[in-house]
Amino acid sequence: EAGVAQSPRYKIIEKRQSVAFWCNPISGHATLYWYQQILGQGPKLLIQFQNNGVVDDSQLPKDRFSAERLKGVDSTLKIQPAKLEDSAVYLCASSSLAGAHYEQYFGPGTRLTVT
Amino acid sequence: EDQVTQSPEALRLQEGESSSLNCSYTVSGLRGLFWYRQDPGKGPEFLFTLYSAGEEKEKERLKATLTKKESFLHITAPKPEDSATYLCAVRLIKAAGNKLTFGGGTRVLVKP
Numbered sequence: 001e002a003g004v005a006q007s008p009r010y011k012i013i014e015k016r017q018s019v020a021f022w023c024n025p026i027s028g029h030a031t032l033y034w035y036q037q038i039l040g041q042g043p044k045l046l047i048q049f050q051n052n053g054v055v056d057d058s059q060l061p062k063d064r065f066s067a068e069r070l071k072g073v074d075s076t077l078k079i080q081p082a083k084l085e086d087s088a089v090y091l092c093a094s095s096s097l098a099g100a101h102y103e104q105y106f107g108p109g110t111r112l113t114v115t
Numbered sequence: 116e117d118q119v120t121q122s123p124e125a126l127r128l129q130e131g132e133s134s135s136l137n138c139s140y141t142v143s144g145l146r147g148l149f150w151y152r153q154d155p156g157k158g159p160e161f162l163f164t165l166y167s168a169g170e171e172k173e174k175e176r177l178k179a180t181l182t183k184k185e186s187f188l189h190i191t192a193p194k195p196e197d198s199a200t201y202l203c204a205v206r207l208i209k210a211a212g213n214k215l216t217f218g219g220g221t222r223v224l225v226k227p
Contacts, residue, residue, distance in 0.1 A: 048211070091158050
């Protein structure tokens with residue numbers, strides 16, 4: 001079974017520029033998550049999708065971050081404009097069913113450096 | 116406020132030297148506690164889920180246990196390939212969907 005795919009793996013941008021990350025979850029997984037992991041810390045949930053709908057985006061900085069999941073499969077996370085403190089690894093994860101005891105499977109992440 | 120704290124932050128072990136990692140939590144309404152392993156440059160890899168106090172789970176040299184306030188990850192006779200960051204996370208009854216709240220992790224280095 002193919003895992004969670006993410007691209008790009010690395011991205012370097014200047015502050016105030018925009019950037020987008022792409023995620024393809026495990027086939028059949030209805031739930032998709034975006035996490036931010038700052039160096040030396042644990043992942044922090046930014047947004048959770050159940051199919052096309054948003055379940056939780058309480059920790060998403062909505063003034064600069066946006067995310068969408070079209071057709072309930074792939075997802076894109078965008079930052080516009082980027083700040084220095086956005087430098088982090090952005091992890092995408094998926095699980096087969098929210099509300100049940102199913103583990104989340106993570107992709108390799110995208111390492112973002114904002115200069 | 117719900118908190119998940121892992122200790123120690125870093126652990127250096129000799130090959131074969133058993134040790135334990137701690138994950139303490141102060142949350143209201145635990146639905147499950149998860150352990151993940153994260154290698155450099157990779158996403159977290161699922162290890163265990165624990166649901167109730169007294170529960171234990173094992174996988175190779177790893178054993179996870181759960182009490183009402185903390186969880187331990189025991190590493191028995193570790194090998195260099197056990198070197199990684201170990202993350203614990205909690206899923207709360209009140210949390211929307213399947214949200215996980217992670218601790219800061221314990222970086223483990225096993226020297227041959």
